Amino acid sequence: MLSGVELVVIGADGGPERSYGGSALAAQGARLLADVLPGMCFDAGTAGCRVTLVEPEADANRMLTALRGAAQRGGRWLVVCLVGQLVADPKGRRLALVTAGSTPDNAYRRGLAWDWVVSAMVHGGQEETLLLVDAVVDRDTWAALERGGGEDGAGELLSYSRVPLWGRVSRYSPGRRGRGAVLPGGEGSFSRSLVGVLEHGVPGAPAAVGPLDLQPAVEARLEWGDPATATGGARLLVPPQGGRLLMRNRAAVRGALAGLSLSEELLAVLWRENAPTDPPSA
Numbered sequence: 001m002l003s004g005v006e007l008v009v010i011g012a013d014g015g016p017e018r019s020y021g022g023s024a025l026a027a028q029g030a031r032l033l034a035d036v037l038p039g040m041c042f043d044a045g046t047a048g049c050r051v052t053l054v055e056p057e058a059d060a061n062r063m064l065t066a067l068r069g070a071a072q073r074g075g076r077w078l079v080v081c082l083v084g085q086l087v088a089d090p091k092g093r094r095l096a097l098v099t100a101g102s103t104p105d106n107a108y109r110r111g112l113a114w115d116w117v118v119s120a121m122v123h124g125g126q127e128e129t130l131l132l133v134d135a136v137v138d139r140d141t142w143a144a145l146e147r148g149g150g151e152d153g154a155g156e157l158l159s160y161s162r163v164p165l166w167g168r169v170s171r172y173s174p175g176r177r178g179r180g181a182v183l184p185g186g187e188g189s190f191s192r193s194l195v196g197v198l199e200h201g202v203p204g205a206p207a208a209v210g211p212l213d214l215q216p217a218v219e220a221r222l223e224w225g226d227p228a229t230a231t232g233g234a235r236l237l238v239p240p241q242g243g244r245l246l247m248r249n250r251a252a253v254r255g256a257l258a259g260l261s262l263s264e265e266l267l268a269v270l271w272r273e274n275a276p277t278d279p280p281s282a
Contacts (some may be wrong), residue, residue: 004048005041005077005245006070006126009034010063011185012084012112013056014098020107022136022172022183023098026084027056029134029185032195033081040198042208042246044077057100060112067117071124077245078126080117083134083184083191085172087111088154092144095154097135114157121163128243130211133167134190136183142171145235164240166211168222171233181225188223196221201251208246211239 011030014020030053038049050073054066071078085098089108096111121129137145144154158169168190172181182188197217205213215238224234 004044004050004075005038005079006050006052006073006075006124007034007037007079007081008052008054008067008070009037009081010054010067010083010097010112011056011081012058012063012097012099014085014102014107015100017103018174019104019138020085020087020098020102021174022085022138022181025183025185025189026134027185029083029189029191030054030056030081032185033083033132033191036195036198037079037081040247042248043244060096060099060110060116063097063099063112064116064120067120071120071126074125076127078121078124078129079132079245080121080129081132081134081191082112082117085184086114086135086137086141086169088137088141088144092140092147092154095141095157118157118162128245129163130239130243130245131161131163131165131167132190132194133165133169133237134184135167135169136172136181137169138172138174142233145169158235158237164243165237166215166239167237169235169237170224182223188221188225190218190222193218193221198247199250201249203251205249205252207249207252209249210243210246212241214247215239 009030011026012023013027014023034051034053038046038051041049052066052070054063067080082097086095087098087107088095095114096108098107098111102110121131147153147155185191197214202209202214202217
């Protein structure tokens, strides 16, 4: 009997280096995802979701060890969340998540390489995978993403990933006066927007919805902040169609009970008792 969901959440705080201030709220976003996602997994519920929340000050080795440990456990789904700031290698071909204590001279070498994350997920023991990304990049890394460069370009890692992607990657310009950036984990970020949609639900949608069903509602909650990160400075990672990972739609339950003359306390009890935990698998 396969277990349910292996959820690995990594919110990396890059530390005091001004260039990597885009990761300042990453730990907050990671905690939110780790708290909310398990209870929203329609086909597993909290009891069927094992959560690994990596410390924000962890180094790349500890992050990778936690990810590999989760990937090696057999199961139906492996969901990994990366929250923080990404940096490209000097040649602009690879990406890494900036980890604590990094400087402009060593950030890529110290960081959690994107290739490592994807490889661990591809070779894991789960039937399906999903990589959630809430990240910002500096000017040089954004230029590397825009250049593409075929199979050797950093942009190809996001365009043709070996695992399904969902999230947003935005430009980050530190120190622009009067122009507040939307930081990963902060208000208007992908992680906050996703949590808000899951907590409130999508009116009119079925009781069980997939990532692609949630995408329009998540996009509607996103904020852009600095005009430089509007249409020309952000890349939305839209989840693919298909897959069997389903999330609970709280709005569907509220809609079904809306016509009843019941107190709010009783409605809450009905929601808890009727919310499916382990329905038959598709």
